[in-house]
Amino acid sequence: MTSETKIYGLIGYPVKHSVSPQIHNAAFKTIGINAVYLTFEVKKEFLRKALDGVKALGIKGLNVTIPHKVNVIKYLNKLTYEANLIGAVNTILNEDGKLIGFNTDYTGVLKTFETYKIDLTNKKIVLLGAGGAAKAIAFAIAEKASSLIILNRTKRKAVNLVKELNKKLKVNALGNSLTFKALKNSLKDADILINATSVGMEPNVNQTLVAKELLQKDMVVFDIIYNPLETKLLKEAREIGAKCINGIEMLVQQAAEAFKIWFKIEPPINEMRKAALKSLTGEES
Incomplete structure (x- = not known):
């Protein structure tokens, strides 16, 4: 210096x-x-x-x-x-x-999918969370996706984020509660799953929002958490053959x-x- x-x-x-x-x-x-x-x-x-x-x-x-x-x-x-x-x-x-x-989170998420050669166009995407990180991701991907489903433990926050997306952009988006039933219905034909919550982050590494049985081998699973590098969600997604992206x-x-x-x-x-x-x-x- x-x-x-x-x-x-x-x-x-x-x-x-x-x-x-x-x-x-x-x-x-x-x-x-x-x-x-x-x-x-x-x-x-x-x-x-x-x-x-x-x-x-x-x-x-x-x-x-x-x-x-x-x-x-x-x-x-x-x-x-x-x-x-x-x-x-x-x-x-x-x-x-x-x-x-x-806001470089907006560009950062698009560059991440680009790096992994994943085209978001006309994909059904399920986004977990409705906080700050989820909001940046939602605005970045919503116009590219064929549909975007936002699931959050507090339904109101997911619905409000969808209202904001629809007000500012022309998108096909839905907000709902993050329940087992909603996850099951949303993930059965989803192309991409994104976890934009802190669930699974150190020190709570044994936590996940998604039961392994709901994951599909032909889906992309992206967890924005980077500590640990492989969350329980990503570990279980890898085990069933899904393509995995960590938060790094x-x-x-x-x-x-x-x-x-x-x-x-x-x-x-x-x-x-x-x-x-x-x-x-x-x-x-």
């Missing part, structure tokens, strides 16, 4: 678990950028002061995580189409004191999009992926 080192970082609360510093600092080192990526724990009541500090200190860019993705919007100068559509921001560019909000790729792809926004160059995505895997497993990929 020198007096000219540029600062980037992550704001949220908590953020100690994040692997974003390892991913971005690996990218900076690979390309030879004089920058450092740090984490900043910011409680809700200090969000505005934190963003004033970003401008005052000349911090060049930020990622934004829970609980600030929605509340941060009112302090920004401009939003991109995706961020405005979803109503959430996870990346900020400081452009000469003007803060511009982006979306994590890396959204980080790569943020890198592009900040530096206007292609990121070293392979090195970013290696850094993420090493951070999570302690092993070189």
Whole structure:
């Protein structure tokens, strides 16, 4: 580090678990950028002061995580189409004191399916969850899918997300309660299943929302959780022969999009992926 080192970082609360510093600092080192990526724990009541500090200190860019993705919007100068559509921001560019909000989860999920050579066009997709991550995924995939079924433990949240999708986009979507019966009816002819909840994440690795008997060998199963790399859902999907995608790729792809926004160059995505895997497993990929 020198007096000219540029600062980037992550704001949220908590953020100690994040692997974003390892991913971005690996990218900076690979390309030879004089920058450092740090984490900043910011409680809700200090969000505005934190963003004033970003401008005052000349911090060049930020990622934004829970609980600030929605509340941060009112302090920004401009939003991109995706961020405005979803109503959430996870990346900020400081452009000469003007803060511009982006949502790279939107692009990240599309890039993930592209990486695995999975075409979403005219597919029946079942999405579990209706929180922030699920919302970004829903807006990214809804127009491509032939139908999108959103299942959530609280039915109202799923229905409200579908209403928002239908208000902003022309889609075929349905919201329902996340029950065994609804899962069984939805999954029997589904092409893609996406878990956008935290069920199965460390330390609750023996949990899953989907009984193994409901999984089909010709479906794609995508779990956005990346710790563990193979959740119980993915383990059982693999055992019956389904194509499985874990959350590491979306994590890396959204980080790569943020890198592009900040530096206007292609990121070293392979090195970013290696850094993420090493951070999570302690092993070189």
